[in-house]
Amino acid sequence: MNPRCNALQPSSSISKFISENSCLSMLEKNCRSMRDLQKLHAQLIKTGLSMDIIAVSRVLSFCATSPFGDINYAYQVFSRIEQPNAFSWNTIIRGFSQSSCPQNSIHLFISMLHSSTVEPIKLTYPSLFKAYANLGQAQDGAQLHGRILKLGIECDPFIRNTIIYMYSNCGYLVEASRLFNEYSDVDIVAWNSMIIGYAKNGQVSESLRLFDKMPWRSDVSWNSMISGCVRNGKLKEAFHLFQRMQNEGIKPNEFTTVSLLNACAQSGALKQGEWIHAYIQKNKIQVNPIVLTAIIDMYCKCGSIGKALQVFETASTKGLSSWNSMIIGLAMNGDGKEAIQMFLELERLSGLRPNDVSFLGVLTACSHSGMVTEAQYYFSQMTETYQIKPTIKHYGCLVDVLCRAGLLEEAEEVITELTETPDVIMWGSLLFACKQHGNVEMGKRAAERILELDPTETSGYVLLANAFALTGRYEEAIDARALMKERDIRKEPGCSLVEVEEVVHEFVVARRSHPREKEIYRVLDELGLILKETAECVFQDGLDGFLD
């Protein structure tokens, strides 16, 4: 920092006291967004308080750890502190541990170890274990666990609990329960971590068993159990727990409503979702960016794009994730142009920087609406202008859009030039496109790759057989079908849920079990005919018949 800045600082300690107090108390009570924070930060800079380590640390803490904060801004603030103290280090490490790049916590910890002015202290470690937990890297975290044992501080309940959480969150339930059982004085946080671990690893009945065995249950216990149920598709159980929770006098909060909104989104239960939305408003549950995102996502998944847009547009504190779920919602709904428009607004008006998920939304929009040149443009913008490394999902969109446009060579080129292993979905898009365009040779290559990657993947056999049949190579078509029979592969039936007037109706592929199935399928057939007449593209056909 320019040393002359010091000369501009107000000399009167009284004025300093006044501005410090008004600014900082504002920070605690009224700061609801980065816009507010930036105003306060500007004020601090104007009054010279930006050099004050305590004032700056509070700004840092808001940016790094509040749900309204911005970790990149926090890092900017941190890197301008001349001599960060242990507080500053711990705050920024904690901020990254709960961000989308927890790896930075570990990098920062290493810099901290190399720094000559500060030493890690007990309070530094929980954030690091949380970073490892969020990265799913418990093996690397185990090395830090070794360091904790050497330092003799495993008995610290905060440290021990994050270690339990790390192991259990990453599926190392043996290690987690060993530590859980080793100490007789484990507290409720340790119980909760175990519940979360079992639920995240598909053992929700084990979670419920622990939940019932607990000495007492905090709001976090209830929320963890509800989210565990939703994660495992036990939606009725989740709503039942919500009832029980209220009966026991525990107040549902942001976390509870996010899980329940998620349950509604999963099942398409619009009425229930609307009810939760109303519950949030009535009970003054704070609509932080995550809750906002969950509301938008629920409306999108339940098909109410208009309502989602309305909520989005009237919200005052939109996080990047809120923009992203709106872009993805529009893209999935087939509103490709609107999705791209939304992305452009995000870029130009929000002051936020699009991330990999934003681009995934745009690319999904392009692929769902068949916009090839746009997809290529945004893909290069992502990698070149924004320097974002594409994931397999981004490549998947690119392959998909090329396939839909019939650019099979280009699509295959993208796949074969990947540095990582292409996924089954990608080859599947190509295979399906090959079938549509009658390119049997390439289709065969794609099918072979699919069957290599996942011999239980039915679409490989089915599409391969169809591709052969389409070009009159019936013998080979029969071989492909026989191979599938021989390996005794059965498709897990697809299933969709539709909510009509508060009743959820379930439809399973090739199983006509609905009481009004005759009427429903008659209308569906009629719609299919109309679509076939109007649409130019060829619809996927014969799949159901083949599987019967």
Place this chain on the structure above:
DNA sequence: ATAGGGTTAG
């Protein structure tokens, strides 16, 4: 009078 554990979206 700025810092530590468990629950959350895409």
